[in-house]
Amino acid sequence: MxxxxxxxxxxxxxxxxxxxxxxxxxxxxxxxxGFTLGSANVAIADPAVPRPSSQPCTVVLFSNQQFADFNNHSFNYAPPAACPGPWSKVVLEVDLSINAGNQYDRTAHIWLGGVNIYTGTTEEPSATVARNWHVERDITDYSALLNAAQQGSVDLGNIVNSTYTGILQGTATLQLYPAVPGFKPARTxxxxxxxxxxxxxxxxxxxxxxxxxxxxxxxxxxxxxxxxxxxxxxxxxxxxxxxxxxxxxxxxxxxxxxxxxxxxxxxxxxxxxxxxxxxxxxxxxxxxxxxxxxxxxxxxxxxxxxxxxxxxxxxxxxxxxxxxxxxxxxxxxxxxxxxxxxxxxxxxxxxxxxxxxxxxxxxxxxxxxxxxxxxxxxxxxxxxxxxxxxxxxxxxxxxxxxxxxxxxxxxxxxxxxxxxxxxxxxxxxxxxxxxxxxxxxxxxxxxxxxxxxxxxxxxxxxxxxxxxxxxxxxxxxxxxxxxxxxxxxxxxxxxxxxxxxxxxxxxxxxxxxxxxxxxxxxxxxxxxxxxxxxxxxxxxxxxxxxxxxxxxxxxxxxxxxxxxxxxxxxxxxxxxxxxxxxxxxxxxxxxxx
Structure with missing residues (x-):
């Protein structure tokens, strides 16, 4: 913190x-x-992770998880049967939000098999404006982690009480893209x-x-x-x-x-x-x-x-x-x-x-x-x-x-x-x-x-x-x-x-x-x-x-x-x-x- x-x-x-x-x-x-002129919501210029044309399999790591204390929140990962590796691309998508109110910025980590697959800090709300944001990380180089079931956790410590009223909430998914036909998957x-x-x-x-x-x-x-x-x-x-x-x-x-x-x-x-x-x-x-x-x-x-x-x-x-x-x-x-x-x-x-x-x-x-x-x-x-x-x-x-x-x-x-x-x-x-x-x-x-x-x-x-x-x-x-x-x-x-x-x-x-x-x-x-x-x-x-x-x-x-x-x-x-x-x-x- x-x-x-x-x-x-x-x-x-x-x-x-x-x-x-x-x-x-x-x-x-x-x-x-994805932008609205005149909006006070988060607006960043960073690109999304480029994707191949193949249809990905989506694995939900956690969904609508609230972060209002300093407990770690665990989740389980299993490789999708419909998309066996090797994959042409693996993308972690994280969606976070915070309600209007008072809150400090926090540091968030997502772990899979003990490996850090995401670190970021959070936006602060204002008294009248809630905020939400979307981030992505290319974790194709971490594909070896994804070939077998793994335990994971998300660590986003946050105080919520009568003074600090901002509750953080998040969802994270993995998008696993099968190998593109006719193209050799990149070596990872x-x-x-x-x-x-x-x-x-x-x-x-x-x-x-x-x-x-x-x-x-x-x-x-x-x-x-x-x-x-x-x-x-x-x-x-x-x-x-x-x-x-x-x-x-x-x-x-x-x-x-x-x-x-x-x-x-x-x-x-x-x-x-x-x-x-x-x-x-x-x-x-x-x-x-x-x-x-x-x-x-x-x-x-x-x-x-x-x-x-x-x-x-x-x-x-x-x-x-x-x-x-x-x-x-x-x-x-x-x-x-x-x-x-x-x-x-x-x-x-x-x-x-x-x-x-x-x-x-x-x-x-x-x-x-x-x-x-x-x-x-x-x-x-x-x-x-x-x-x-x-x-x-x-x-x-x-x-x-x-x-x-x-x-x-x-x-x-x-x-x-x-x-x-x-x-x-x-x-x-x-x-x-x-x-x-x-x-x-x-x-x-x-x-x-x-x-x-x-x-x-x-x-x-x-x-x-x-x-x-x-x-x-x-x-x-x-x-x-x-x-x-x-x-x-x-x-x-x-x-x-x-x-x-x-x-x-x-x-x-x-x-x-x-x-x-x-x-x-x-x-x-x-x-x-x-x-x-x-x-x-x-x-x-x-x-x-x-x-x-x-x-x-x-x-x-x-x-x-x-x-x-x-x-x-x-x-x-x-x-x-x-x-x-x-x-x-x-x-x-x-x-x-």
């Missing part, structure tokens, strides 16, 4: 107070598909292992750098490739980690501590094995709840994992012994919720894979650099900048002997992080302007039988946040906030120097709002609220998806679809990933080129 109070003085205004004082009216006008991982608190799931709270989510696994003896999907979400004292400062400056700057740098670190048997950047997700009640109505932040309703390639360790994992895989968060400060999954591809024609890890230059921990350019005058007024930076450059390489020869894999990763905060603190103003950049360049080279393949991923997570809290003595108080939050990702696949596939994802949300209070601190309303979300996906197969959602004063004002796509129509091909997590299967790609 998120904290009801934030550590930063600017981020303390209760969304309960705001929602109880606000009422929203809308003049509804139909706007297909042969085994999926949970990274969770128990056999039935559960995220693990990481309160410090040394805390770990661990899983002890005895892998099959023929591991060919392996990956870890990592989810790490800041909660409580770490909810606004990107606003934090070094502990020694925390009191002076009235901010949370442990610096503004976090990263997820992967280890195998205690050896550093990979790094995942932490995305700066923002809850729908974060900073100013009215910023996120009707459009929440990037991925807020549907947190997507970061995939780490651990294939250089394949020979070590295949030795028949148990191995401990761990996730930690550097500088965690009470706390991060961590979970994930280990995905394994096997060599079906070899009982025992042999080989070795040949190189690993990844250091376990690299402390960030702090550049303090703050100046404090004789009256205690503070001005200047504080910059937190981190750089990583490493290579991890290994080889295996398989049924089709020796395979060498080298993962090269360059990471650059910078968070620059400009402060102005005096008797009438508290200004904190944040410019953060997280950039990751990863290349996986696979060398086998004279062929050379490269999977290249470039991720960029820019965040700009300008917060001006004006408190002139004896005068009305205002908090003006502007945010620009983005997820930029590009992937490409090359074989023997020839580009086989390329894709780009750009998802940006840019809201602004001003909260107004009287001289006694009573909320009197807001002004200037507006938001724009732009989502773009294009790839080298001709896929194109572009949508822009615009709102003002908390109401939807415009939706633009397909601009500059062929025929101004959105047309992502069914086998692609418009979210940027993974590359499509090469065998499927070849059939469509």
């Amino acid at each position: 998120r904290s009801c109070f934030a550590s930063h003085p600017v981020i303390i205004f209760s969304s309960i107070l705001l929602s109880s004082l606000l009422s929203t009216s809308a003049t509804a006008a139909a706007l297909p598909p 991982p042969d085994v999926v292992y949970p990274m969770s608190a128990s056999a039935t799931g559960g995220a693990v709270a990481l309160n410090t750098t040394t805390d770990q989510l661990t899983q002890t696994i005895t892998f099959p003896r023929n591991v060919e490739r392996a990956f870890i999907d990592v989810l790490a979400q800041g909660q409580s004292g770490d909810e606004f980690w990107y606003t934090c400062v070094p502990n020694a400056l925390s009191s002076q700057l009235q901010s949370c501590g442990s610096t503004a740098f976090r990263e997820a670190e992967i280890s195998i048997d205690g050896q550093a094995a990979g790094v995942a950047p932490v995305y700066p997700w923002i809850f729908t009640g974060g900073i100013d709840p009215l910023l996120w109505r009707p459009t929440p932040g990037v991925q807020t309703l549907n947190l997507l994992p970061y995939r780490v390639d651990i294939s250089p360790f394949a020979a070590q994992l295949s030795n028949g012994q148990s191995h401990t895989v761990a996730i930690s968060v550097y500088n965690a400060n009470n706390y991060f919720l961590a979970s994930g999954a280990v995905l394994v591809y096997r060599d079906p024609k070899t009982v025992q894979v042999t080989g070795a890890l040949t190189s690993n230059t990844l250091a376990a921990i690299v402390a960030p650099t702090i550049n303090n350019q703050l100046v404090t005058d004789s009256q205690g007024n503070v001005t200047g900048t504080l910059t937190t930076s981190s750089k990583r450059n490493f290579k991890i390489a290994g080889y295996i002997q398989t049924s089709h020869g020796r395979i060498d894999t080298m993962v090269t990763q360059n990471m650059h992080y910078q968070n620059k905060q400009a402060f102005t603190i005096n008797s009438s103003d508290y200004v904190q302007n944040i410019s953060q950049q997280t950039e990751v360049e990863t290349d996986t080279g696979v060398f086998s039988n004279g062929s050379e393949a490269h999977e290249h991923h470039h991720a960029n997570f820019p965040l700009t946040m300008n917060i001006n809290y004006a408190t002139p003595p004896g005068q009305p108080v205002t908090q003006a906030t502007t945010v620009v939050q983005a997820f930029d990702n590009s992937n490409w696949l090359a074989l023997n120097g020839w580009m086989i596939y390329q894709s780009e994802v750009h998802n940006k949300v840019s809201p602004s709002d001003t909260l107004n209070f009287d001289a006694s601190g009573n909320f009197t309303g807001n002004s200037g609220q507006q938001s724009v979300q732009k989502y773009t996906f294009t790839d080298s197969t001709g896929s194109c998806y572009k949508r822009t959602v615009t709102s003002s004063a908390g109401l939807l004002t415009a939706v633009t679809d397909g601009k500059d796509c062929r025929g101004n129509q959105n047309a992502p091909r069914w086998f692609v990933d418009p979210y940027g997590i993974a590359l499509p299967d090469l065998s499927t790609l070849n059939m469509y080129r």
Whole structure:
């Protein structure tokens, strides 16, 4: 559960107070598909998961489940007899709603066989407006979980009483698409292992750098490739980690501590094995709840994992012994919720894979650099900048002997992080302007039988946040906030120097709002609220998806679809990933080129 109070003085205004004082009216006008101009309901630009033309089988995981306490709610899954695998696509659909009233945002998890198949945060209602929303996740890579009956659970803790009256309700289904006639199904991982608190799931709270989510696994003896999907979400004292400062400056700057740098670190048997950047997700009640109505932040309703390639360790994992895989968060400060999954591809024609890890230059921990350019005058007024930076450059390489020869894999990763905060603190103003950049360049080279393949991923997570809290003595108080939050990702696949596939994802949300209070601190309303979300996906197969959602004063004002796509129509091909997590299967790609 998120904290009801934030550590930063600017981020303390209760969304309960705001929602109880606000009422929203809308003049509804139909706007297909699925949007209504003038509506205060949730409006996001994210694409639905592209689907094949085959008719899916629907499996209901839970239906109209109410969430009004902190109990886990279990369900049972059984594979549909009418749609036996392998499937061309598996899509998780989740529909959630909340009645009008007062409520905080909450974190939701869905677990199947102990594996996290969905994480998201919830919308907040207002005093007069209920909200509902629909999210989807492509879980085709988790198909190995779905071949047999599994126990699942949904975890969405929520307080309901005379003050917090918002009751959450949800339904989740799996859509399993049979193989398309004439087309080979994409190859998916042969085994999926949970990274969770128990056999039935559960995220693990990481309160410090040394805390770990661990899983002890005895892998099959023929591991060919392996990956870890990592989810790490800041909660409580770490909810606004990107606003934090070094502990020694925390009191002076009235901010949370442990610096503004976090990263997820992967280890195998205690050896550093990979790094995942932490995305700066923002809850729908974060900073100013009215910023996120009707459009929440990037991925807020549907947190997507970061995939780490651990294939250089394949020979070590295949030795028949148990191995401990761990996730930690550097500088965690009470706390991060961590979970994930280990995905394994096997060599079906070899009982025992042999080989070795040949190189690993990844250091376990690299402390960030702090550049303090703050100046404090004789009256205690503070001005200047504080910059937190981190750089990583490493290579991890290994080889295996398989049924089709020796395979060498080298993962090269360059990471650059910078968070620059400009402060102005005096008797009438508290200004904190944040410019953060997280950039990751990863290349996986696979060398086998004279062929050379490269999977290249470039991720960029820019965040700009300008917060001006004006408190002139004896005068009305205002908090003006502007945010620009983005997820930029590009992937490409090359074989023997020839580009086989390329894709780009750009998802940006840019809201602004001003909260107004009287001289006694009573909320009197807001002004200037507006938001724009732009989502773009294009790839080298001709896929194109572009949508822009615009709102003002908390109401939807415009939706633009397909601009500059062929025929101004959105047309992502069914086998692609418009979210940027993974590359499509090469065998499927070849059939469509």
